[in-house]
Each structure stands twice: as structure tokens, then as C-alpha cells.
Amino acid sequence: MPKRIAPLSDLQVSRAKTQGKQVTLFDGGGLFIVLTPAGGKLWRFKYRFGGKDKLLSLGSYPEISLAEARSKWAVFRKLLAEGIDPAEAKKAEQAGKAAAAGSTFETVARDWHRRFKSQWSAGHAEQIMRRLEQDVFPWLGTRPIGEIKAPELLTVLRRIEARSLETAFRVKTACGQVFRYAVAEGRAERDPVADLRGALPPVKNKNFAAPTDPKKVAPLLRAIDGFEGSFVVKCAMQLAPLLFVRPGELRHAEWSEIDLEAAEWNIPAAKMKMGVPHLVPLPRQAIEILKSLHPLTGHGKYVFPCSRSSQRCMSENSVNAGLRRLGFEKSEITGHGFRAMARTILDEVLQVRPELIEHQLAHQVRDPLGRAYNRTSHLAERRKMMQTWADYLDGLKSGAKVLPLKRAN
Structure with missing residues (x-):
């Protein structure tokens, strides 16, 4: 015969202490209360449905008294007798209430995203929603946002952490913005x-890997010029160090944005990380690369189209894959690393004014009055800088004398 369990009393529950470890007190029929090491008292109902053991939370004590816990337990026992899973019934009830009030996590998150996506680049906005759809909505999407507690969210984040800690932090940030x-x-x-x-x-x-010693830059540039894979990818790899834009900006480049006669590439705000339009002066070497590529891809939308469909740009991994094919490890150089390479050498070797470099990197730069510069600020000086940079890289490739990095004392 099964062991008989004596029902709990109000006094017993109120006086129960954990003594530094988790303790479980049973009331019978699957109803019990868990005393956590932190001092919490949590009502639980254990039952079997569909051949599986299941556990349902009934709330915490003293918010849920012993009598109220037994009342909920009685309702769930009745559902079981009718062949209904209490957990699914509870979820359906919560989802119905939240949907009626328009306050599920997914509803609020999509509303938040819709209102603020104009402040982000198109790629960044798409990435935020993709992460929410893949990593959060399947578990918290139908939950009333006002009822979601920290432990539930932590469970979701730790699931992501097992794959990528950095992504877990990014999702945590997005969720925080949704909750606020x-x-x-x-x-x-x-x-x-x-x-x-x-x-x-x-x-x-x-930091993104990149060679910042000119002696190591020269063999990298010569290797790129000798790339024997896709011509489209080769052109992208050649432009990456010349223009030092972000990889996403480069691969999403459209011919309609590029004026070869004016030697300018006007990137619209929707494609920029900071949501501000950006102008890239094109040095002579970049113009030559684009002109050589135009007969191949100039009839379509993208400068660097996907090999399988001209309606899409090339994948985000194309440049990095090309570098790996040339024998350069991820620890040596990445597509994003060309930005660090340019910033360091322009500053420490060519001694270009830092604000010009930062402006061309599309970082937020302000004038002495605190106002953000617009995209055409210092354009003449930036044109000169970009041509000087391109000529310097050509000199490295041809074996010109390498100037040492300027070191701080």
C-alpha cells in the first residue's frame, strides 16, 4: 500500500524553514510546497499525463495560501479526470487573456520593433527580430508580458548561452528594451x-582580428590580388581594405548608390548602423575595381550579388570565406578587421587627423559645439585621405619602404 501522507497545516507551512538547503513538504495527491535555500516557498502540483510526469506551478506562499493552493489543485484534478492536461489548459487561459488585452510578450515586442526600427539600419532591425523569433517567442511569446519573471527569462537566455554567450547578452538587451x-x-x-x-x-x-603592422599588410594585399576564386568575391576583398566600410555595408552595396564619375558612394541611412546616411569618397583604385566588375554585375541591383540569385546580395560570410581560402586564419584577419587596420595605420603611420578617420569610419563625430557632423563634412580632406590611403596600400604591395608605427612614449 502507498504511504499515507498527512495533510499540511497553516501553522506548519508558515513556520517551515529551509535551513540552507531545499526542502519539500507534501500535502498529498501530488500537491507540495518547495522551500528554497533563499527563503522562498513555492507551491507545486506533480501529476502524470500522457504517460509522462509533469510539474505545474501554483504560485508562491504567502501570496497563495494553503487553502488557495488546495483550491487550484482541486480544479486541476478535475481537469485530469476529464482527460485535459492542466498545464496546457493554464497556458491557453493565459494566452487568451493576454491576446484579448494585446499584452503577450510577442505582441508587445513586435509593437516595440515596429515603432523603433526606423532608427536602426535595415540589417540591424532584421537581426533583432530574427533573434526574438528564433530564441524568445517559442518559449515566452504567448506569455502575458506582465507575468514574466526573471527566472523564466534566465532559462531562455541560458539556452542561448549554450550556443553563444555574446548572442545571449544581445537578446537580453533587446528583451530589456521590450519590457521597458x-x-x-x-x-x-x-x-x-x-x-x-x-x-x-x-x-x-x-577586437576584430587585423594586421596593423605594415610589414604584415603587404603579403595580405598581394594574396588578395592573386585570389583565384569568384571574381565578385575577389573585388569585394580588394575593396574592403581600400574603403574600410562595415562588411554588411559593402555586401549590400547597390549600383544606384555609386557615382563613378563623381567618385562617390552614397550609402542611405537605412543601411547604416547609426541610421545616418554616409558618403564614401572613392579613390582611383576603387574606381578601377568597380569598372572591371560593372560588365559582370552592373545589369543588376547589387554590386556583389549572390551567386545563386541576382535578387540577393552575396552572403555575409563570403569575404571571410575568401580570406580563409587564401590561408589566413580567423585570428589573423576578418572582413571587419580591415577597419581596425585602416584606423591604426592612418593614425600612427600616415598621421591623419583622428576626426577625419572616425568620420570616414561612420562613427559619430561632433564639432566643438556638440553637433554631429553631416555626411559631407570635411569632404575635400577625406577625399585626399582616401586617395593617400589607397596609394599607400599600392606602395606596400609593390615593396615600397615601410614606415614604422609611431609609438607613444
């Missing part, structure tokens, strides 16, 4: 992300 938007809209009381500070291990900051 919900609070401002009156659809949630508070942001539970604030309770997760320190819950994930810190991300070790890492």
Missing part, C-alpha cells in the same frame, strides 16, 4: 531583466 517599453505603455509593472544582473558570465571583449 511595456512599462511605459502600461502593459507591465516592471522590467525583470534588471534582476538578471550578474546572472550570465561576462563576455570577454575581443
Whole structure:
């Protein structure tokens, strides 16, 4: 015969202590209360449905009294007798209430995204929504946003952490923005992300790999010129160090944005990380590369189309894959690393004014009055800088004397 369990009393529950470890007190029929080491008292209902053991949360004590826990337990036992899974019934009820009020996490997140995506580049906006759709909505999408607690969100983040800690932090940031938007809209009381500070291990900051010693740049540039793979990818790899734009900006380049006669590439705000239009002066060497590529891809939209469809640009991994094919490891150079290479050498070897470099990197630069420069600021000086940079790279490839890096004392 199964062991008989004596029902709990109010006094027993109120006086129960954990003594530094998790303790479970049973009330019978699958109802029990868990005393956590931190001092919490959580009601749980264990049952079997469809041949599987399941566990359902009924709330915490003293918010949910012993009598209220038993009342909920009785309802769930009745559902089981009718062949209904209590957990699914609870989810359906919550989803129905939240949908009626327009306050599920997914509803609020999509509303937030719709309102703010104009402030981001198209690629960044797409990436945020893709992460939410893949990593958050399947688990929290139908939950009422005002009922989501920190432990639930942490479970989602740790699932992502197992794949990528950096992505987990980015999703955590996006979720925090969604919750704060919900609070401002009156659809949630508070942001539970604030309770997760320190819950994930810190991300070790890492710079994008790039050679910043001119002696190591020369063989890299010569290797790129000798690339025997796709001509489209080769042109992209040749332009990457010349123009030092972000990889996403380069691969999304459209012929309609490029004026070969004016030697300018006007990147619209929607494609820029900071949501501000950017102008890239094109040195003579870049014009030659683009003119050699135009007969091949100039009839289409993209400068660097996908090999399988001209309606899409080449993949985000194309340049990096080309570099790996040339024998350069990820620890040596990445497509994004050309920006660090240009910034360092322009500053420490060619001694270009830092604000010109930062402006051409599309970083936010302000004048002495605190106003952001527009895309045409210092254009004449930046044209000269870009041509000087391109000529310097040509000199490295041809074996010109290499100037040492200027070191701080």
C-alpha cells in the first residue's frame, strides 16, 4: 500500500524553514510546497499525463495560501479526470487573456520593433527580430508580458548561452528594451531583466582580428590580388581594405548608390548602423575595381550579388570565406578587421587627423559645439585621405619602404 501522507497545516507551512538547503513538504495527491535555500516557498502540483510526469506551478506562499493552493489543485484534478492536461489548459487561459488585452510578450515586442526600427539600419532591425523569433517567442511569446519573471527569462537566455554567450547578452538587451517599453505603455509593472544582473558570465571583449603592422599588410594585399576564386568575391576583398566600410555595408552595396564619375558612394541611412546616411569618397583604385566588375554585375541591383540569385546580395560570410581560402586564419584577419587596420595605420603611420578617420569610419563625430557632423563634412580632406590611403596600400604591395608605427612614449 502507498504511504499515507498527512495533510499540511497553516501553522506548519508558515513556520517551515529551509535551513540552507531545499526542502519539500507534501500535502498529498501530488500537491507540495518547495522551500528554497533563499527563503522562498513555492507551491507545486506533480501529476502524470500522457504517460509522462509533469510539474505545474501554483504560485508562491504567502501570496497563495494553503487553502488557495488546495483550491487550484482541486480544479486541476478535475481537469485530469476529464482527460485535459492542466498545464496546457493554464497556458491557453493565459494566452487568451493576454491576446484579448494585446499584452503577450510577442505582441508587445513586435509593437516595440515596429515603432523603433526606423532608427536602426535595415540589417540591424532584421537581426533583432530574427533573434526574438528564433530564441524568445517559442518559449515566452504567448506569455502575458506582465507575468514574466526573471527566472523564466534566465532559462531562455541560458539556452542561448549554450550556443553563444555574446548572442545571449544581445537578446537580453533587446528583451530589456521590450519590457521597458511595456512599462511605459502600461502593459507591465516592471522590467525583470534588471534582476538578471550578474546572472550570465561576462563576455570577454575581443577586437576584430587585423594586421596593423605594415610589414604584415603587404603579403595580405598581394594574396588578395592573386585570389583565384569568384571574381565578385575577389573585388569585394580588394575593396574592403581600400574603403574600410562595415562588411554588411559593402555586401549590400547597390549600383544606384555609386557615382563613378563623381567618385562617390552614397550609402542611405537605412543601411547604416547609426541610421545616418554616409558618403564614401572613392579613390582611383576603387574606381578601377568597380569598372572591371560593372560588365559582370552592373545589369543588376547589387554590386556583389549572390551567386545563386541576382535578387540577393552575396552572403555575409563570403569575404571571410575568401580570406580563409587564401590561408589566413580567423585570428589573423576578418572582413571587419580591415577597419581596425585602416584606423591604426592612418593614425600612427600616415598621421591623419583622428576626426577625419572616425568620420570616414561612420562613427559619430561632433564639432566643438556638440553637433554631429553631416555626411559631407570635411569632404575635400577625406577625399585626399582616401586617395593617400589607397596609394599607400599600392606602395606596400609593390615593396615600397615601410614606415614604422609611431609609438607613444
